Amino acid sequence: MLLEVKDLHASIGGKEILKGLSLTIKAGEVHAIMGPNGSGKSTLAQVLAGREGYEITAGSVSYNGVDLLDLEPEERAQAGLFLGFQYPVEIPGVNNVYLLKAALNARQKAAGQPEIDAVSFMRMVKEKAALMEMDQSFLSRSVNEGFSGGEKKRNEIFQMAVLEPTLAILDETDSGLDIDALKVVANGVNLQRRDDRSVLLITHYQRLLDYIEPDYVHVLANGKIIHSGDKSLALQLEAEGYDALMAKAAG
Amino acid sequence: MNLDPNNYRAALANTLKQDADAGHPEWLLPIRNEALKQFLKQGFPHNKLENWRYTNLAPMSERINASVAQPAAVSDAIVPVTDSDSLTLVFVNGMFSSQKSSRTGFPAKGIVSNMATQLDTDGAEDWLRNSGDSDLAQLNLAMTNDGAVVQIPDNIEIAQTIHIIFTNTAEANVFPRVIIRLGRNAKATVIEHHISNAACVSTAVTNISCGEGSHLTYQKLQEEHARSFHVAAQTIKLAKDSHCDIVNIDLGAAIARNDLRILLQGSGAEVGVSGLFLVDAERHADNHLHLEHQAANTRSRSHYAGVMANKGHGVFNGMIHVLQAAQKTDAALNNKNLLLTQGAEIDTKPELEIYADDVKCAHGSTTGQLDAASLFYLRTRGVPQQVARNMLVQAFAIEVVQQLANESLREYVQNSVEQQLNKLGAVIEN
Numbered sequence: 247m248l249l250e251v252k253d254l255h256a257s258i259g260g261k262e263i264l265k266g267l268s269l270t271i272k273a274g275e276v277h278a279i280m281g282p283n284g285s286g287k288s289t290l291a292q293v294l295a296g297r298e299g300y301e302i303t304a305g306s307v308s309y310n311g312v313d314l315l316d317l318e319p320e321e322r323a324q325a326g327l328f329l330g331f332q333y334p335v336e337i338p339g340v341n342n343v344y345l346l347k348a349a350l351n352a353r354q355k356a357a358g359q360p361e362i363d364a365v366s367f368m369r370m371v372k373e374k375a376a377l378m379e380m381d382q383s384f385l386s387r388s389v390n391e392g393f394s395g396g397e398k399k400r401n402e403i404f405q406m407a408v409l410e411p412t413l414a415i416l417d418e419t420d421s422g423l424d425i426d427a428l429k430v431v432a433n434g435v436n437l438q439r440r441d442d443r444s445v446l447l448i449t450h451y452q453r454l455l456d457y458i459e460p461d462y463v464h465v466l467a468n469g470k471i472i473h474s475g476d477k478s479l480a481l482q483l484e485a486e487g488y489d490a491l492m493a494k495a496a497g
Numbered sequence: 498m499n500l501d502p503n504n505y506r507a508a509l510a511n512t513l514k515q516d517a518d519a520g521h522p523e524w525l526l527p528i529r530n531e532a533l534k535q536f537l538k539q540g541f542p543h544n545k546l547e548n549w550r551y552t553n554l555a556p557m558s559e560r561i562n563a564s565v566a567q568p569a570a571v572s573d574a575i576v577p578v579t580d581s582d583s584l585t586l587v588f589v590n591g592m593f594s595s596q597k598s599s600r601t602g603f604p605a606k607g608i609v610s611n612m613a614t615q616l617d618t619d620g621a622e623d624w625l626r627n628s629g630d631s632d633l634a635q636l637n638l639a640m641t642n643d644g645a646v647v648q649i650p651d652n653i654e655i656a657q658t659i660h661i662i663f664t665n666t667a668e669a670n671v672f673p674r675v676i677i678r679l680g681r682n683a684k685a686t687v688i689e690h691h692i693s694n695a696a697c698v699s700t701a702v703t704n705i706s707c708g709e710g711s712h713l714t715y716q717k718l719q720e721e722h723a724r725s726f727h728v729a730a731q732t733i734k735l736a737k738d739s740h741c742d743i744v745n746i747d748l749g750a751a752i753a754r755n756d757l758r759i760l761l762q763g764s765g766a767e768v769g770v771s772g773l774f775l776v777d778a779e780r781h782a783d784n785h786l787h788l789e790h791q792a793a794n795t796r797s798r799s800h801y802a803g804v805m806a807n808k809g810h811g812v813f814n815g816m817i818h819v820l821q822a823a824q825k826t827d828a829a830l831n832n833k834n835l836l837l838t839q840g841a842e843i844d845t846k847p848e849l850e851i852y853a854d855d856v857k858c859a860h861g862s863t864t865g866q867l868d869a870a871s872l873f874y875l876r877t878r879g880v881p882q883q884v885a886r887n888m889l890v891q892a893f894a895i896e897v898v899q900q901l902a903n904e905s906l907r908e909y910v911q912n913s914v915e916q917q918l919n920k921l922g923a924v925i926e927n
Contacts, residue, residue: 295877298869323879335874339892348888349878356879388892389874405878 247308248273248413248444254305256293263289265469266305271413274441278455279448280480281466282488287448288332290466291417295329296322309413323349324356326412330402330419337389342401343371345389346408353409374407378434396427403434414438415446420454432457452484467492504561505639508670509533512640521616528625532638542632549632551812551844552754552783557726560698561636561670573666575692577909583658584609590697591642591663591671608650609659612674613643624676627702631730631756637672637702644674647687651680651708658686658903663701665693665721675703679711679739686714686902692749696724703731707739709763714742714902720749720913723779727753737763737792744900747774747782748913754783761788761795761823772801773897775914776809777921783812788830790823790853797827802897803834804890805841806921812844817858819851826856834864835893837886837921887918 249271256264263286271277281287293300294307296319307314314322337345351361375385378400390398399419406414416435420428435445435458447458455463455477463479464471467488472495473479483491509529516525541558542549574589576597586609587597593611600609612624624646627634645661663673675689691699699721707713721727727750735741747753759768774782788797803811817828834843847860867889875885894914901907 295873297873318882319873319876320879320881320885323877329877331874331877335868335870337871337874337889337892339895340875340888345875345878345880345888348880348884352879352881352884409878 247271248275248310249314249446250306250308251294252306252308254290254293254307255303256289257301257303258289258299262303263300263469264293267466267470269464269471271444271446273412273444274439275462276439276445276447276458276460278460278463278477278480279446279466279471280450280452280463280483282492283450285466286469287450287466288417291329291332291415291446291448294322294415295319295327320352321356323409323411324353328406328409328411328414330399330406330414330416332418332421334390334393334398334402336391336393338391340389341386342389343368343385346371346405349405349409371408374404377407377437378404379430380404395422396424396431399423399431400427400434403431403438407434407438410438410443412442413444413446415448417448418450419447420449420451428454429457452480455480465491467495505533505537505636508561509639512642515642519613521613522621524622525616525625528622529639532627532635536633536635536639539632539635548785548814551810552752552781554726554728554752554754557698557728557752560726573694574664575694576662576664577690577692583660583903585660585662586611586645587662587664588643588645588673590665590667590669591673593643597662597664608653608655609645609647611643612641612646612676615646624674624704627704631702631732631758633700633728634702634730637674637700637730640670640700641672641674641702644676645689647675647677647685649679649683649685649711652682653680654684655686658688660688660690662690662692663699665697665699665725666695668696670698671700673699673701675701675705677703677705677713677715679707679713681708682710683708684712687716688902688906689715689717691717691719691721691727693722693725696722696751698726699728701727701729703729705731705733705741707733707735707741707766709736710738711736712740716744716900716902716906717746717755718744718906718910719747719753719755721753722749723751725750729754730756730758732758732760733768734760734762735766735768735795738765739763740767741769742900743768743770744897745770745772745784746897746910747772747784748910748917749780750782751779752781752783754785756785756787758787759789759797761790761797762792764792764794766792767796768798769900770797770799770801771897771900772799773803773894774801774811775804775894775917776806776811777917778807778809781810781812784814786813786815786830788815788817788828790817790819790826790828790856792822793824793826795823795826797829799830800896801832802894803832803843803845804837804894805834805843806837808838808840808842810842810844813862814846814848815860816848816850817860819849819853819856819858821852824853824855826853826858828856828858830860832862833893834862835890836864836866837890887915890918891915
């Protein structure tokens with residue numbers, strides 16, 4: 247078992263957002279979590295990545311057998327967790343390549359491995375940039391500064407490609423993308439699918455799942471997973487809407 | 498407050514004896530005497546003066562004593578890296594060291610020299626005249642032993658960087674002086690670098706004039722020993738259509754103070770100023786910037802970035818002063834501060850004083866902490882919290898650092914900043 251979330255309750259500012267969420271992801275699986283606005287999708291992503299400010303009031307999260315909630319955000323990343331942000335942060339003055347190098351070297355250090363040499367690092371980074379159809383000039387620019395919405399999302403998937411996570415949580419990676427950008431981003435994710443890499447897609451729309459085919463689809467509503475199924479569930483949702491399912495769950 | 502005039506008289510007597518030994522011209526004696534008289538009349542600046550409200554020089558005044566010039570222990574002196582082809586003038590404990598200096602491949606003699614050996618040339622008297630009324634400039638004038646003189650003739654461009662280094666190895670009182678004169682349409686890049694490995698007291702004066710149409714890049718880097726005092730008065734005069742790019746970086750000294758006065762005297766003159774100061778509990782930095790737009794169509798852009806950690810105290814005072822004749826002035830001044838810990842402090846005051854009616858002037862100041870969202874983003878990539886914090890502080894400083902003239906100096910300053918942040922990191926709480 248790669249990730250096991252059990253009865254997770256999380257609040258922010260005294261307001262409970264996750265109300266007993268459970269989810270299990272095995273190695274190599276692609277899961278999609280769909281749900282209406284305000285259902286707690288992004289909170290789940292933030293809590294798993296270790297954002298401060300959320301209070302975990304009950305439940306547990308086990309990742310590769312360790313208590314994920316005990317780890318600092320950087321320790322989670324060093325252990326192979328990756329969060330693709332819904333709204334990637336612009337960080338003027340911090341260069342893309344510099345960030346990736348610091349990130350990779352921190353992971354190497356945590357694993358007791360030597361730093362990567364500069365030449366093979368640059369070669370690898372350039373290959374991955376080409377994979378994401380990113381211009382080389384992006385590499386030396388400040389992180390996300392002045393990037394368009396599509397460029398920011400592409401940069402997230404590019405970072406994922408460089409960091410080679412074991413579990414990638416992609417929070418609304420499709421939002422704000424036109425169809426061409428969506429294809430590039432989805433293709434970037436598909437190229438990274440592996441038996442030892444799991445993906446958790448968080449999305450509002452079924453559209454993304456046309457391009458990245460999940461093994462499982464879950465419906466998140468009001469802080470809980472109310473329904474799980476295979477990829478056909480996404481199509482059902484698209485046709486019937488969330489309301490029908492939520493009514494069914496409530497009934 | 499140590500204002501016993503006898504202390505200064507003894508120190509001056511020492512300087513005068515050195516003048517006599519060195520065979521310095523006779524006009525120097527009355528200048529020094531007059532300067533000391535002026536200084537004693539004013540006394541050491543104190544906190545009751547508005548300009549010195551936040552900076553207390555009492556500990557410094559106690560260390561000004563008769564032991565002005567120490568023999569130079571040249572071999573101990575730190576000489577920071579310079580570009581291999583730059584022209585380097587090195588002063589050890591206030592005295593020129595030809596051994597440490599390098600003028601390899603420099604095109605013309607007489608353009609760059611040390612003051613003490615040139616006092617018999619025409620116009621030397623002018624180097625020892627103060628143009629500012631800065632509080633400690635008179636003390637410098639009374640005591641200064643040596644300094645750098647850069648005189649670029651009309652229509653001459655010096656491609657090499659002129660790197661002036663004042664390096665101190667002893668607990669000495671030093672009075673460095675830098676004179677820069679650019680002729681019409683002359684062009685040069687000058688770096689003034691203060692560094693020490695002992696607790697020294699440095700009272701520095703820099704006088705610069707930019708001739709018509711000239712272009713000067715002037716960058717001052719201060720990284721004195723942590724128990725040093727560094728008080729600098731810089732005056733820069735810009736003639737018609739001249740252009741000056743200034744960088745002022747403070748990374749060292751227990752107390753650092755810069756009084757930078759920029760006088761835009763000719764129409765079309767332009768100046769850009771970038772400043773950076775980094776302080777912690779042991780260090781205090783005070784930057785006073787005074788921009789005087791005296792002529793029409795003059796332009797200034799100023800940006801100062803301050804980083805305060807661990808109860809460190811920074812001071813910024815920036816004034817844009819537009820005289821009545823200076824119509825069509827275009828001036829903007831901005832001070833950004835980063836407070837890294839509880840208890841860190843910045844006193845910032847951007848000011849405008851405008852007597853012309855057709856001008857474009859803006860000033861502002863912002864103070865904040867590291868951005869939590871950026872910090873989280875970096876950490877989710879695996880970057881440890883402390884490294885992520887340092888990355889963000891360096892990103893904050895980079896706007897100023899990237900103004901530095903050459904690659905090796907940029908790297909040098911980046912490393913200095915990083916080292917300081919690493920040292921701070923151990924004591925910064927989350």
